[in-house]
Amino acid sequence: xxxxxxxxxxxxxxxxxxxxxxxxxxxxxxxxxxxxxxxxxxxxxxxxxxxxxxxxxxxxxxxxxxxxxxxxxxxxxxxxxxxxxxxxxxxxxxxxxxxxxxxxxxxxxxxxxxxxxxxxxxxxxxxxxxxxxxxxxxxxxxxxxxxxxxxxxxxxxxxxxxxxxxxxxxxxxxxxxxxxxxxxxxxxxxxxxxxxxxxxxxxxxxxxxxxxxxxxxxxxxxxxxxxxxxxxxxxxxxxxxxxxxxxxxxxxxxxxxxxxxxxx
Numbered sequence: 001x002x003x004x005x006x007x008x009x010x011x012x013x014x015x016x017x018x019x020x021x022x023x024x025x026x027x028x029x030x031x032x033x034x035x036x037x038x039x040x041x042x043x044x045x046x047x048x049x050x051x052x053x054x055x056x057x058x059x060x061x062x063x064x065x066x067x068x069x070x071x072x073x074x075x076x077x078x079x080x081x082x083x084x085x086x087x088x089x090x091x092x093x094x095x096x097x098x099x100x101x102x103x104x105x106x107x108x109x110x111x112x113x114x115x116x117x118x119x120x121x122x123x124x125x126x127x128x129x130x131x132x133x134x135x136x137x138x139x140x141x142x143x144x145x146x147x148x149x150x151x152x153x154x155x156x157x158x159x160x161x162x163x164x165x166x167x168x169x170x171x172x173x174x175x176x177x178x179x180x181x182x183x184x185x186x187x188x189x190x191x192x193x194x195x196x197x198x199x200x201x202x203x204x205x206x207x208x209x210x211x212x213x214x215x216x217x218x219x220x221x222x223x224x225x226x227x228x229x230x231x232x233x234x235x236x237x238x239x240x241x242x243x244x245x246x247x248x249x250x251x252x253x254x255x256x257x258x259x260x261x262x263x264x
Contacts, residue, residue, distance in 0.1 A: 006184050006196055014195050015044070020235055022179075022191045025246045027160070029167045029254040037168025041160040044193055045150035050160035052168040054140035058084040088132035090139045093122040095157060097146040118154055121217055125158055125178070125207045128216040131171040140170060151194040152180050154219075158207050159243060166251055174209035175247055176216055179239035181206070181232045183224060188235035202228075206236035210244040213237070 006014055017023070023044030032038035037052035083090060095118040126142060142165065144157040158178035165172060180192045183202045197203060202224035207217040224232065 006199055007187060007189070011187075013189065015193060019187050020190045020238060022239055022242050023193065025159075025243065027163055027247065027250045029163050029250065030258075035164075035168075037164040037166070037170070039160045039163030039167060041156055041163065043152055043156045043159070043191070045148060046146070046152050046156045046193075047148040048144060048146050048153070048156040048160040050142065050144045050157065050164035052140065052142050052161070052164040052170065054168070055089055055135040055138040055170065056141075058090060058137065058139045084137045084139075087136050089130070089135035091123055091127050091130060091132060092139055092141045093119050093126065093161075094141075094143045095119045095122055095146075096144075097149065097153075101146045101149045118157070121154060121205075121219065122157060122161065125176055125217045126161065126165070128214075129162075129172045129174065129176040129209060130165065131173060134171060140165075149194070151192050151197045154205050155179050155191075155207075159247060163247060163250060167254070174211045174214075175244050176207055177210055177240040177243040177247060178205065178207040178217075179236050179243055180204065181236035181239065183228055183232050186228075188228075188231045190235045190239035202232065204232050204236050206233065206240060208237055208240040210241045 007019070011018060013019070015023070025041070025043050027039060027041040029039045031040045031049070032051055035051040035053060039050050041048050095115050097115070122142065122144065130140065132140075142161050144161050146153050146157065155178035158176055162176045179190060180197075181204045182189045182192050182196055184196070184199070189196060192203060200222070202222040203220065205217070205219045206215065208215055218233070
């Protein structure tokens with residue numbers, strides 16, 4: 001896809017946004033009563049659901065979101081008591097995509113390469129953010145599912161899982177906010193949609209702890225000249241902080257709603 005199609009002479013992208021502008025973000029917490037924590041998020045047309053269980057004893061069975069179902073169902077996990085860590089909690093993550101999440105209707109098994117890669121990235125991200133040392137010999141399960149895919153799947157999952165973890169009351173060092181960024185026609189673009197991702201240019205996915213500016217995860221999937229790297233990371237970092245402002249307001253609104261209901 002030609003660069004001119006992705007960024008007009010006036011500086012507008014294919015969906016009408018400016019270079020550093022986010023897609024519209026909507027989110028809700030506490031969407032599943034049976035989970036310890038849950039959240040739903042929309043970033044543009046990308047929609048993700050996250051559920052959190054724990055901390056609980058390390059055991060051989062757990063809960064997950066199957067690719068073809070929206071509600072959590074019980075399934076057999078690989079974990080066992082022998083995997084318990086004596087000094088911190090074990091963070092178990094699972095990423096999946098609903099069959100109807102894209103225009104291509106196909107069953108996506110848990111073990112496919114892309115899902116395994118995203119699962120690992122989520123695990124690394126939340127191990128860096130959750131205060132796991134407070135829960136030795138226990139386990140925290142984080143399950144995320146993409147309900148509709150339109151770019152930034154990993155980022156939407158991180159943001160949904162952050163809200164779900166907060167909903168579960170699990171202490172974290174900070175919010176974990178994630179955003180992608182690309183580089184087209186010497187211009188860094190924040191929060192890429194599917195069309196921009198499919199163009200195949202340099203792309204960065206950043207998971208940031210916004211208050212301390214610590215990076216939980218940084219991934220680049222294409223070559224980019226080092227002269228431009230700082231601009232792209234800066235665009236992604238600013239987008240993460242913009243997302244933080246939205247997520248923080250969602251948490252505050254949820255707390256206010258819950259305390260109002262308890263007070264009635």
